[in-house]
Amino acid sequence: MLELQELVEEFLFDCEARGLSKETLKSYNFYMKTFMRFCLDKEVKNVDQLNSRVLKQYSVSLIKRGYEESYINTLLTVLKSLISYLVEEKYIDERIEVKNVKEKTKVIQTFSDFEVEKMLETLKGNSYIEIRDRAVIYMLVDCGLRAGEVIRLREKDIKENNTLFIQGKGKKERFVPFSAQLKRAMLKYERAKNSFFIDKKHTPDYYFLGRYGQPLSNFIIQDICRKVGERANITETRVFPHNFRHYYAVKNLREGLDLYSLSRLLGHSDIATTSIYTSSLRNEELFDIVKERTPLTTFNKRGGRRI
The missing domain is CATH 1.10.443.10 (Intergrase catalytic core)
Structure with missing residues (x-):
């Protein structure tokens, strides 16, 4: 069975090979660490344990931690990229749906x-x-x-x-x-x-x-x-x-x-x-x-x- 941590590292290496900026790579690394901490806590160690239920639980855990909806959706967008990579490389058979959370309409406060x-x-x-x-x-x-x-x-x-x-x-x-x-x-x-x-x-x-x-x-x-x-x-x-x-x-x-x-x-x-x-x-x-x-x-x- 393939370990999820190894595949996450492979995904990040692929992002680097595709020429993503240093700032983006740094963010992706941080976001994936957040996801992997959740997976370890839920004892999700292998890629075949990854399913829609796990991803929904991850989304709910982010909401409970009080993160802003826009930030949660940023994390979920990177997670979607990981899922796409796993499908393309045939590590999983089909794409797992990752739904964004609904964002509140936000009035941007700026300088006068x-x-x-x-x-x-x-x-x-x-x-x-x-x-x-x-x-x-x-x-x-x-x-x-x-x-x-x-x-x-x-x-x-x-x-x-x-x-x-x-x-x-x-x-x-x-x-x-x-x-x-x-x-x-x-x-x-x-x-x-x-x-x-x-x-x-x-x-x-x-x-x-x-x-x-x-x-x-x-x-x-x-x-x-x-x-x-x-x-x-x-x-x-x-x-x-x-x-x-x-x-x-x-x-x-x-x-x-x-x-x-x-x-x-x-x-x-x-x-x-x-x-x-x-x-x-x-x-x-x-x-x-x-x-x-x-x-x-x-x-x-x-x-x-x-x-």
């Missing part, structure tokens, strides 16, 4: 314009680190990138027409435009970087570098955000890299950007993922946006015959 302005005002100083941190925060606000996308950004990804070439989740590629304000912050950072590392060892192709010339890490990006939040005394909303992405999304919707275009800018594979941001719009804001873009309004604005 005032809070963002307060944070931007604290980004002063002329040391290399201070100038770099300013450019990082400006980019998070202006482009809505994931922390990992900021970390992986290369110098060659900065295009002349004020756009960034981004390789996002699942190696999905996209271009993201940026403002003249961010361009100024980037030019100042590039001058500071060239001066700071003129006689120091560093990784030349990465855009953002740490004090010792190394690419940034998730921890450094989180620390930059935490510090700017503390200086601006932001207490209502957690100052975390992904919350700047939420701000970018909601701000663009409030300014009238359509959902499809926003989905492309964020690098979402499914527009349904982007649609969660509409819950952050008040009815009055939604009505104002729509009034400016009804078919008859736009027809008149284009110079058509007034009707």
Whole structure:
């Protein structure tokens, strides 16, 4: 009989061979450890003991532990990938159904314009680190990138027409435009970087570098955000890299950007993922946006015959 633990390790090796990112592999490892702890507790050691009843019990155990529905569904999605792998490799005869739990409609809490302005005002100083941190925060606000996308950004990804070439989740590629304000912050950072590392060892192709010339890490990006939040005394909303992405999304919707275009800018594979941001719009804001873009309004604005 084949041991489940060995097959889980084989599945994770296959994920690595398929070129999944280091961050994704790290998450998959953690999620599989969570599942295997449950299996050992239930004395499910062999693959032939795996069935729909075991998977339902696992789902219920996650709910009882108080995890958010979205997090539980993330774990279950990875579990579905494991099941698919076991079927493809003929370790099990048929696919075992794994049902997601129902998620509550969630209103995303993000920064106000005032809070963002307060944070931007604290980004002063002329040391290399201070100038770099300013450019990082400006980019998070202006482009809505994931922390990992900021970390992986290369110098060659900065295009002349004020756009960034981004390789996002699942190696999905996209271009993201940026403002003249961010361009100024980037030019100042590039001058500071060239001066700071003129006689120091560093990784030349990465855009953002740490004090010792190394690419940034998730921890450094989180620390930059935490510090700017503390200086601006932001207490209502957690100052975390992904919350700047939420701000970018909601701000663009409030300014009238359509959902499809926003989905492309964020690098979402499914527009349904982007649609969660509409819950952050008040009815009055939604009505104002729509009034400016009804078919008859736009027809008149284009110079058509007034009707």
